[in-house]
Amino acid sequence: MTTSLLGQTDRGPELRPTRLRKWAPLPVLMIATTMAILDFFIVNVALPDIQSELHTGSATVQWVVAGYGLTMAIFLISGGRLADRYGRRLVLAIGIGIFAIASLACGLASGPGLLIAARLVQGVGGALMSPTVLAIIGALYFGADRRRALGVYGLVMGGAAVGGQLIGGLLINADLLGTGWRAIFLINLPLSALALALLRIVPPSRAAARRPVDLVGLALVGAALGMMMLALVQGRAMGWPLWSWLSLAAAGALLGGAVVQQRRLAARGAAPLFDPAAFVSRTVRAGLLATLIYQANQPPLYLILALYLQQGRGMGPVGSGLVFSVIAAGYLITSLPAPSLTHRYGRRVLVAAAAILVVGFAVLAGTLLRIGDGGPVAALLPALMIIGLGQGLGLNSLTALVIAGADPDHVGAVAGVQATVQQVGAAVGVAMLGLVFFGLADHGLGFAFAVSALVLAGLMIVVGLLSRLLPAGSGLR
Incomplete structure (x- = not known):
């Protein structure tokens, strides 16, 4: 996905914008990034309403969440290749268009099958947008400017992920024109229109070496x-x-x-699609495995927490979204210093993040076993804050550590595969944790959630152990 970002790029005159206009394309790129990430998470608070209106079960719930990540994972690498070959601005425009059409189909879906199909197509649009945004950042910005641009990109990604639930809750509660839960998809239409209208600000570019899609x-x-x-x-x-x-x-x-x-x-x-030479290093293989396991903690946690709060505790979308804002606060606190901390302390930052998450999931499990489906929801907040702190620290550090462990000639290939592995981990995590949660739901959602939290704690222990194989020194590239 990011071969253009960190590999060879056609740096023609169009890629050297004047100082005044240098940062103008970034907000446009961030609109596309926000939509692509937001739509993985915004659906969580809408799932009870979707189940009720479309008369569907838990399997559909999992497909609505994981289906988007599945097609996004499958087409990420090819999306980057197409952007390199046919032009990044063109492919970004096509991706936004596909995403907008699929969002409209989601908002108009009259049954679960149509909704799932539209979500799968949405994932294809997201797969065209995400790697192309990164490639354009890599083509436009260099040195300290690139680090700043990528810092904004990471912050927007994290904010969309952890803030999606609150945004979704507010949209559903507003019930714009009687759309209810459908508003979480229809909101993409004006955002897509705005992005397409402003896309001319983004200079055209393509890779010097244009490889075919396998x-x-x-x-x-x-x-x-x-x-x-x-x-x-x-x-x-x-x-x-x-x-x-x-x-x-x-x-x-x-x-x-x-x-x-x-x-x-x-x-x-x-x-x-994946150059085998890029994965000879044990460090890279361990890092990708850690990425797969780590990414299985965030999306399933958000899905299960939303179902527990709304179906188990009877909260509305806005109340549920406000609970999620505690995770968002923790995430923002640690995500900002995470890159500089990783640059200085290496794998110790990931070890610390994994340890924080283990503590957070353990405290969450203990609280759930104590309060079950009753008791004050506020009792969950300390654990959710701890989890947010761990997630903000871990995601940024893991990405940097895997790239740092790659051979310089294969950094782009490794970055692309890591992005794909993240999406695979998210989709598979939703499916695997769904086995636990829905399998135990008859014993109470609180109990099912507690056991799921303990499983997540176990996964983070594995991530901590794998981190010992990642780069340790200071001054990571």
Whole structure:
């Protein structure tokens, strides 16, 4: 996804804006970033209303959340390749257009099948937008300016993720023109229109080396991830029939086939989706595994917390969103200094983040076991603040550490794969934690949430252990 960001770029005259106009494109890029990230999380507070109006069950809830991340993960790398090949501004415009049309379809969906299909298409639009935004930042900004631009990008991403629930709650409560939960999707229409109208501010650019998209590799990876998600979500809902186990086995075989196919392409000097040479380093492999596991904590936590607050405690969307604002506050406190701390202290920052999250999830589990589906919701706030502090520190540090451990010649490839792994972790995390939460829901949502929190604590312990294989020194690049 970010080969253009950190690799070779066609730095023609159009990529050297005057000092006065240097920062003008950044707000436009951040609108696209906000939409792409916000729509993964904004749906959480709307899920009870969606279930009620569309008369659907827990499997649909998981697909509405995870389906977006699934298609985004599948098409991220190809989105970056298309932007490099055909022009970044053009591909960004197409991505925004697809996202807007899919958002309209979500807002007009009359049934769960239509809503899920529209969410899958939304993910494709997001996959075209996200890597293209990063590539444009890499083409426009250099040195200290690039670090500042990426700092804004990270802050916007985090703010959209942790603030999405409150924004969604306010939109649903406002009930604009009687749209209810549909407003969380329809709000993307004016934002998309604004971004497209201002897109002329962004200078055109494309990569000097324009590699083709590996359609076979894309199909293998996409089929593998799709079959795995289908088995984990629908298999649980249907009582684990034989086809679900066969689907999991087929997913593993397809992933194995994708690895073989990528190696053969690389050996022939072709352009694989994932260059195997980039992952020879044990540090990179450990970092990507840590990324996969780490990313499985945030999206499922937000999904489960929203369901617990609204279905278990009877809170409305706005009240639920206000509870989420506690996580947002913690996130913002630590996300701002995280890059400089990681630059100085290396992997110790990730170890600290993982430890904070373990404590936060343990405190959350203990509180839930004590109050169950009753007691004051305020009792959850200390644990949620701790979790927010850990998430703000961990996400930024993990990204920097994986890039720092990569060979300089393969930094772009590793960055692109890491972005894909983040989305895979999010989608699979929703499916896997859904097995725990929905499987135990008959014992009370508080109990199911508590056990889920303990599982998340265990995952963060694994992240802490893996971090020992990441760069340790100060002055990371």
